[in-house]
Amino acid sequence: MAFQASVSLDPRVLTLLPQALARVMRSISPDIAQKITEIRLRAGHPLFLAFGSSDAMLDKEGRLTEDGKEAVHCGVEDLMWVFQTASKSSVYAFEEEIRQGFITVEGGHRIGFAGQAVVLNDRVETIKNIGSVNIRLAREIKGCSENVLPFLIQGGRLLNTIIISPPGCGKTTLLRDLVRQASSGNSKQKLAGATVGLVDERSEIAACAGGIPTVDLGPRADVLDGCPKAVGMIMLIRAMGPRVLVTDELGRPEDAVAVRDAVNAGVCVITSAHAHSVEDLLGRPHIGDIIRQGLFDRAVVLSSEPVPGTVKEIVALRQGKVLFRRKPEGCLCG
Amino acid sequence: MWVKLAGSILVIAASTAIGFRLAAEFEERPRQIRHLQGMLTGLKAFINFSARPLPEALRQIASGRKGPVAEMFLRTGELLGRSGENTEQALAAARMGLAKQLALARPEAEVLEQLFAVLGKTNRREQEKCLDLAINQLQEIEQEAAAEREKHTKVCRYLGVCGGLAIVIVLI
Numbered sequence: 379m380a381f382q383a384s385v386s387l388d389p390r391v392l393t394l395l396p397q398a399l400a401r402v403m404r405s406i407s408p409d410i411a412q413k414i415t416e417i418r419l420r421a422g423h424p425l426f427l428a429f430g431s432s433d434a435m436l437d438k439e440g441r442l443t444e445d446g447k448e449a450v451h452c453g454v455e456d457l458m459w460v461f462q463t464a465s466k467s468s469v470y471a472f473e474e475e476i477r478q479g480f481i482t483v484e485g486g487h488r489i490g491f492a493g494q495a496v497v498l499n500d501r502v503e504t505i506k507n508i509g510s511v512n513i514r515l516a517r518e519i520k521g522c523s524e525n526v527l528p529f530l531i532q533g534g535r536l537l538n539t540i541i542i543s544p545p546g547c548g549k550t551t552l553l554r555d556l557v558r559q560a561s562s563g564n565s566k567q568k569l570a571g572a573t574v575g576l577v578d579e580r581s582e583i584a585a586c587a588g589g590i591p592t593v594d595l596g597p598r599a600d601v602l603d604g605c606p607k608a609v610g611m612i613m614l615i616r617a618m619g620p621r622v623l624v625t626d627e628l629g630r631p632e633d634a635v636a637v638r639d640a641v642n643a644g645v646c647v648i649t650s651a652h653a654h655s656v657e658d659l660l661g662r663p664h665i666g667d668i669i670r671q672g673l674f675d676r677a678v679v680l681s682s683e684p685v686p687g688t689v690k691e692i693v694a695l696r697q698g699k700v701l702f703r704r705k706p707e708g709c710l711c712g
Numbered sequence: 713m714w715v716k717l718a719g720s721i722l723v724i725a726a727s728t729a730i731g732f733r734l735a736a737e738f739e740e741r742p743r744q745i746r747h748l749q750g751m752l753t754g755l756k757a758f759i760n761f762s763a764r765p766l767p768e769a770l771r772q773i774a775s776g777r778k779g780p781v782a783e784m785f786l787r788t789g790e791l792l793g794r795s796g797e798n799t800e801q802a803l804a805a806a807r808m809g810l811a812k813q814l815a816l817a818r819p820e821a822e823v824l825e826q827l828f829a830v831l832g833k834t835n836r837r838e839q840e841k842c843l844d845l846a847i848n849q850l851q852e853i854e855q856e857a858a859a860e861r862e863k864h865t866k867v868c869r870y871l872g873v874c875g876g877l878a879i880v881i882v883l884i
Contacts, residue, residue, distance in 0.1 A: 466765035467792055467799055467832040470839050473763075504835070588768075 387411040390485045391513060396459045399425065402450050405440030415546060415686060417513040421457055424449035430546070430682045457508045464489045469504070475580075477502050484592060486516035486550070486585030516550065516582060518593045522687065523555040527567050529692045529701050530648075530676050534568050536560055536622055538641055538673060540695075541650040542659055543680035548687035549650040550626060552680065554583050554593060556648055560622045561596025574599045575620030575645075577610030583626055608632035611640050622646045634664040641673045655679060656693050672696050716884065723883075724876035731872015735865040740815040742857040747781040748820065749850045752827075756843040759836060766832045767793035780813035788828075803828045817857075823849045 392400040395417075402425075403417075416428035424435040424446055434442040435449035443449055464481045465472050475481045480490040493508035530539050539556075541549045563571030578584045578601055584591035586603040595601070600618045602610045607625045614620055623640050625633075628651045640647050653659035656677050660666045668674070674695050681690040681704075692702040751773055758769035770789030774782040787806035791797050797805075803824065807814060816824070827846040831839070 462798065465832075466767055467797075468765035468767075468769075469833055470759055470836040471763045471765040473835050 387414060388485045388487065388515065390483070391417070391487055391515060394460055394463050394483065394487075394489065394513065396456045399450065399452070399456060402436055402438060402440050406436070407440070410442065415515060417515070419452040419457055419460065419511040419513075421452060421454045421509045423451065425452050430686045454508075457511050460489065460511050460513075461491060461508055473504075476504055479505065480580075482581040482585070484585065484587045486518075486554075486582045486593065488514040488516070488580065488582060490514065514546070516585065518554060519551055519687075520555060520558065520594065522548075523552055523559055526552065526678055526689060526692065527556075527559060527564060527569070530556075530678075531567055531569055532675075534570065536569070536572075536646045536648065537675035538646055539648045539676040539678060540628075540659075540669070540674045541648075541678045541680060542653045542656065543650075543690075544652060544654055544682070546686060547680040547682045549680060550582050551687065552678070553624060553626060553648065553650055554595070557583065557599055557624050558594055558596045560624075560648070561598040563596075571596065571598050572621040573619065574622045574624060575611075575614035575618050576601045577605055577607050577614060577623070577625040578603050579605060579607050579610065580626065583624070606632075608636040611636040615640060615643055615645060620645060622648060624648045626650050627652065628665050631664045634668045637668055638671075638673060647674075655690075656695070669695060676701075720880040720884070723879050724873070727876025727879065728869075728872045731868045731870070731875070734872070735868040737815060738861045738864045738868065741817060742854050742861055744779070744781050744815050745820050745850055745854040745857055747779055748816075748824070749847050749854070751777075751781060751785055752843055752847050752850070756840060756847075759839050759843070763836065766799065780810050780815075784810050784814065799828045799831050799833075800825070819853045819856075820850060823853065 387403070387406075392403055395403060399419075410427075413429045414427050415430055418426040418428060418433070426433045426435055427442070435444070435446065437443045437445075437448045438450055464483050465476070469476065472481050476491070479492065480488050482488050490512040491505050491508050492510040493505045495505055496503045530537050541552055543549050557574055557576055559569065560572055561574045563569055574596070576584060576595065576599055578586065581603055584595055584599075584601045584603060585593050586601060589603060591599070591601055600614065600620065602614055605613070607628070608630065611623055611625060614623060623645045624647075626649065628634065628637065628649050637647055637649065651659060651662070651665055653662065656669070656679065659677070660669055669677075672695070677693040677695050679690040679693070681688045688704065689702065690704050691700055693700050754773040755769055758764045758773065764772065767789045770785045770792065774786035774789065784803075784806045787809060788799075788802045791802035791805055792799060807821075823846050827842060830842050834842075
């Protein structure tokens with residue numbers, strides 16, 4: 379079971395790149411372009427395209443190459459261009475994001491930066507002298523949750539679910555489609571549409587532009603964009619009364635507290651966390667605690683092998699039972 | 713006789729118009745500086761309160777307002793929204809396009825250039841400091857410009873009328 383991207387490169391990504399690099403990217407053949415998961419730029423080094431767990435360089439004609447001498451190289455000014463364009467020449471508007479090392483742009487693409495951190499009182503104030511940029515491409519794959527959905531529904535309602543995987547395996551893509559399914563309803567699965575509250579701290583799920591989602595989240599989704607998860611979950615419960623609450627990448631102690639409050643309030647919570655497996659997640663502080671307390675009914679474990687979006691297993695957490703496990707040699711579907 | 717009279721009236725009218733035109737320019741400068749201070753105060757609110765990115769903030773401040781200063785902010789915001797333009801380049805291009813309408817002299821133009829050199833490059837706290845400094849500097853410049861206006865507008869008007877009369881007397 380897997381979902382694969384089959385959409386072309388978002389033209390909005392190319393506007394982030396300096397003209398010379400954008401021109402090379404435009405000349406990449408469509409079948410390669412649709413497989414790109416990341417574009418990596420490092421000062422003084424070749425531009426790399428990542429395809430899940432593998433990568434390749436590009437020559438001036440937009441062809442993949444192994445030869446570093448032929449490859450298109452990036453300069454410091456190219457990285458500054460990307461930073462300036464991604465931050466809309468307004469560092470103050472992305473203070474918190476820059477502190478965390480990335481900015482999310484229109485389309486939900488995440489632009490990560492590495493360089494010299496400016497630290498004040500043990501807190502990263504900003505990043506200067508940027509040396510590396512990673513453009514992680516977000517893709518809207520409608521229907522990608524279709525095969526997972528039957529495992530997450532009981533008695534016509536969604537179960538509390540956590541999606542687990544290392545970065546780049548498709549957590550956000552799956553979460554986005556689950557929001558759409560929950561909000562629109564799915565007659566095939568006998569799931570009625572419900573009010574969905576989405577706390578999109580990193581603006582990746584809804585990819586809001588001016589507060590309006592730029593992806594299809596169905597007709598009943600209320601999005602709190604750029605708001606810290608813990609605060610946002612409580613705000614949405616009080617203000618919008620959602621039946622399903624969705625948020626991304628749990629990790630901080632206050633996130634665990636907010637999830638506990640939401641579940642105790644009778645709201646279905648669908649979320650994600652970084653881990654390789656359920657066992658890994660149980661070992662994590664705070665998040666591991668709420669799993670042990672039985673707050674979640676289902677865990678969906680994703681992998682990037684053989685392709686990003688591969689569903690490795692689906693676990694009924696309370697029963698400790700594996701409902702689905704991908705056979706290593708099994709064929710892909712979905 | 714009638715021709716001379718008509719000619720004299722024309723000369724006096726033209727000279728007076730030139731005098732009043734020069735006086736209007738002296739009046740326009742403090743008005744535009746005041747307008748500029750208002751726009752920067754608005755920008756401060758957009759940056760501090762809603763953390764709106766510059767292209768959007770500049771466009772929103774200018775919307776619904778008239779005059780060359782508002783137009784300059786609007787154009788700067790639009791240029792900045794395009795890929796690759798930085799704040800200084802966008803401001804310079806907007807000013808160049810409005811050179812005839814803008815009555816800003818060197819002192820206020822320098823304040824504006826210094827501000828736009830740091831605008832968008834630091835956090836909110838620092839942006840606020842820079843905007844406050846620019847607004848204070850503009851207040852001082854406005855006072856000087858207002859004093860100049862008082863001094864020069866009357867002189868220009870008198871010179872216009874009197875200059876016309878002097879030409880007529882010399883020619884007759």
